[in-house]
Amino acid sequence: MYRERAAVGIRSAVRWESVSAGDGVVRVLPDGCLDLLWSSRAGLLVAGPDRVAQVGRSVPGERWIGLRLPPGVGPAVFGVPAEELRDRRVPLADLWGRAAENLAERIEAGPLTHRPAAGAAVLEEAARARLRAAGGPDPLGARVAARLAAGATVAATAAEVGLGARALHRRSRLLFGYGPKTLARILRMGRALDLARGGVPLAEVAARTGYADQAHLTRDVRELAGVPPTRLLTPSTG
Structure with a gap:
């Protein structure tokens, strides 16, 4: 299951949710974007800009929520140049410290059945706050x-x-x-x-x-x- 819709308050950003149906190959194509991610297995992550496709395996039942930031917006949200995140998946705590732990606690506090939509809204809110603090994207x-x-x-x-x-x-x-x-x-x-x-x-x-x-x-x-x-x-x- 995968679904997405436009994010609120961040131009051209997309919020998305997915649940892995089974064990299989997952190929994520490069798109010029950076993503703020939460996984039921791995927690909060930042997906940097990829130069080539990232290939992995899905874990049955794993839930994902994400906020896909349009090209050029990610550095203002995450506070580091995009090239430092290139071709990497980085724990958000490495960039935001305790703020990332607080964010994870908010996402994981609700019932699992309500988590995707509520969690996506939490990610949007956090990204908007970071953008405001940075004075907006370049x-x-x-x-x-x-x-x-x-x-x-x-x-x-x-x-x-x-x-x-x-x-x-x-x-x-x-x-x-x-x-x-x-x-x-x-x-x-x-x-x-x-x-x-x-x-x-x-x-x-x-x-x-x-x-x-x-x-x-x-x-x-x-x-x-x-x-x-x-x-x-x-x-x-x-």
Whole structure:
């Protein structure tokens, strides 16, 4: 079971809940986001920005709640540059100390049947408070991510936000965990898979999302996701 909806008070953030139905492979694709997570087995975690898919195994009955923060917002919430969390899963207590312990106690205080929705609201509240304390996210993150998500080149994006190539790369590492070229590849893969899941043929997907051809699309997705797009589009395939 998996469901999600828009978070309240954090633009473009998503709250989600899931329960593992059985033992199987779980493939989490890179998306440029950082997540604040609670697991019934592992407690509170931060999922950093991934460069490639993270592959693990689900534990039957394990419950998850999460708050997916849009690209560029995570550093203001967690208080560290995104590159320090890149490709990592970090206990929230390592970043927030006692505040993380208090947050876990609030989530785990209610009955299990009510925990997902209530727990997600607690995560949202904590993230909003951190954002307020930080004065909000760096607005550059949203501007850069929006341009790259729309298919703009890195050079065009740098010119539009008034930064040189090196400055944009440096700021991107702090905000997203990696440079703008990597973020652009990840966001393009996301656009391509969304179209393919909507029934658009892969050759047309490649043309509409800026790949040279379908073979280029397949190579890029395989590098980032670990499997070709046809595998990702097959139901119940990890």
